[in-house]
Amino acid sequence: MLAVVGTIPVEGFPLVAGRAQIKGDDLMIEKHAVPINRGTPALIASAIRTGQSRALQDPFCYLVGDIGRGTGSRHLYEYLTQDLARHDFDTVTFHYLQPDIEWQSRVMSAIKKLDPAPVLIADAGFMYGAKMAGLSENFALFTPDLGELAFLADEEAPHPFYTRGFILHEENHVPDLISHAYEHHNAARHLLVKGSQDYIANREGVLSVVDAPVEEAMEAIGGTGDTLTGIVSALISAGMEVSKAARIAAKVNRVAGSYAKPTPATQVMEIIRHIPEALEICMRKT
Amino acid sequence: MSLLGFLKKNRQELEQREDMGRGFLVFENTSEVIQAERILKTGGFSIRVMGPPPEIRKGCDLVIEFPLIEELDVLRHLEQDGLKPLEMVPVTGPLLKPINLFYRKDYGRYLMIRAANMKLTIDKETAIIVNVSGGGCPDVPYLAWQLIGKSLYEAPAPKEIGHTLCGYALQLAYEEMRK
Numbered sequence: 001m002l003a004v005v006g007t008i009p010v011e012g013f014p015l016v017a018g019r020a021q022i023k024g025d026d027l028m029i030e031k032h033a034v035p036i037n038r039g040t041p042a043l044i045a046s047a048i049r050t051g052q053s054r055a056l057q058d059p060f061c062y063l064v065g066d067i068g069r070g071t072g073s074r075h076l077y078e079y080l081t082q083d084l085a086r087h088d089f090d091t092v093t094f095h096y097l098q099p100d101i102e103w104q105s106r107v108m109s110a111i112k113k114l115d116p117a118p119v120l121i122a123d124a125g126f127m128y129g130a131k132m133a134g135l136s137e138n139f140a141l142f143t144p145d146l147g148e149l150a151f152l153a154d155e156e157a158p159h160p161f162y163t164r165g166f167i168l169h170e171e172n173h174v175p176d177l178i179s180h181a182y183e184h185h186n187a188a189r190h191l192l193v194k195g196s197q198d199y200i201a202n203r204e205g206v207l208s209v210v211d212a213p214v215e216e217a218m219e220a221i222g223g224t225g226d227t228l229t230g231i232v233s234a235l236i237s238a239g240m241e242v243s244k245a246a247r248i249a250a251k252v253n254r255v256a257g258s259y260a261k262p263t264p265a266t267q268v269m270e271i272i273r274h275i276p277e278a279l280e281i282c283m284r285k286t
Numbered sequence: 287m288s289l290l291g292f293l294k295k296n297r298q299e300l301e302q303r304e305d306m307g308r309g310f311l312v313f314e315n316t317s318e319v320i321q322a323e324r325i326l327k328t329g330g331f332s333i334r335v336m337g338p339p340p341e342i343r344k345g346c347d348l349v350i351e352f353p354l355i356e357e358l359d360v361l362r363h364l365e366q367d368g369l370k371p372l373e374m375v376p377v378t379g380p381l382l383k384p385i386n387l388f389y390r391k392d393y394g395r396y397l398m399i400r401a402a403n404m405k406l407t408i409d410k411e412t413a414i415i416v417n418v419s420g421g422g423c424p425d426v427p428y429l430a431w432q433l434i435g436k437s438l439y440e441a442p443a444p445k446e447i448g449h450t451l452c453g454y455a456l457q458l459a460y461e462e463m464r465k
Binding site: 007009010037038039040066067068069070072073096097098099100101102123124125127128129132133134145147148151156157158159160161162163164216217219220221222223224225263264265266267 | 304355359393409418422449453
């Protein structure tokens with residue numbers, strides 16, 4: 001079963017752990033209704049929509065309120081160190097959490113005791129912290145955008161805000177940035193770099209590039225990276241090999257986006273609705 | 287390598303990694319450092335006063351080490367008491383500067399501005415904020431929730447309600463957009 005760990009942008013939202021379901025435009029977890037507009041709820045909703053097409057169980061979710069103070073994230077980290085061993089997750093995806101080197105290292109110590117070991121995926125704040133803590137190589141997949149890739153590639157950068165050479169975030173530098181990230185042990189075993197072209201890579205280099213269909217408006221829409229991470233998480237949990245799952249997820253995310261006929265004002269829920277049909281088309285072609 | 291050497295190397299690497307999440311606040315004089323220390327300790331921040339590294343040539347002979355990710359929150363606490371640091375820099379790279387380049391994408395009716403890893407998009411006809419994207423800190427979804435659907439001139443500034451470096455980057459995009 002897939003587990004997703006992340007936050008809800010509501011201060012005081014309690015720590016909840018359980019299966020999530022979609023009801024209308026909301027995510028339901030332990031009697032709490034959460035709008036699926038962006039962030040971890042968008043990731044979870046995308047994983048659910050993908051999983052339903054692959055006959056997967058709905059994901060198990062660890063969620064807590066955090067609006068950037070970090071208190072909720074630290075509470076959740078502490079809970080994870082105790083609770084992960086009580087379950088049998090095949091895949092765990094970490095998302096919008098406050099980067100915290102000490103707590104993330106403790107969570108990783110708890111994960112290393114799990115047998116069998118789950119496949120680990122990280123995006124957003126947890127990916128930042130994993131790089132800072134030197135934990136990247138424990139992960140099967142990171143899903144950075146171009147700016148975050150530059151941060152992974154820069155061994156001195158403590159956050160994408162301080163990345164050297166941000167000016168170089170042009171597509172033609174992607175293979176170099178990937179190479180730098182691996183050279184300094186700051187990349188997961190696979191990378192899915194999202195942008196106007198999506199790159200799937202590992203230590204050997206770029207494995208594949210997904211660049212169609214193109215919807216220029218997708219760059220402006222908050223949550224399109226979250227949907228991608230949700231789709232790839234569900235595919236990996238369904239047993240698909242990581243690089244193949246990344247390639248298909250990149251395609252599905254683009255096709256779902258295209259079906260939504262997006263403008264820069266489109267909200268991500270409109271894209272999530274189209275994931276099942278996009279997945280069906282992409283799997284048929286594979 | 288001997289076992290002692292191996293352990294020492296591991297310890298050094300761990301300390302370097304721990305430093306990566308920390309920043310320095312540089313002030314004009316020691317009295318400001320003392321005042322800032324009191325404000326931030328009262329605010330519950332994990333800080334310590336120490337001597338500056340050689341790369342920092344501005345300010346006095348004391349700096350405050352703080353959690354870098356909370357830069358925006360720290361700055362707001364200090365500004366409420368009228369304090370403004372000369373510089374806020376990462377411990378692992380005091381010479382690193384925040385990204386200050388802006389990228390604009392004009393979609394016709396909509397305009398997107400990216401600052402560092404954060405993007406803000408408005409409807410040019412109404413000045414309504416229609417999307418916030420990028421970033422990975424947990425205040426990003428919160429900021430998006432608070433800003434989307436509001437006019438650029440009525441929405442709260444990200445620096446007023448954000449807490450992290452991603453919030454700081456969004457503030458830069460917001461300021462650039464208001465220009």
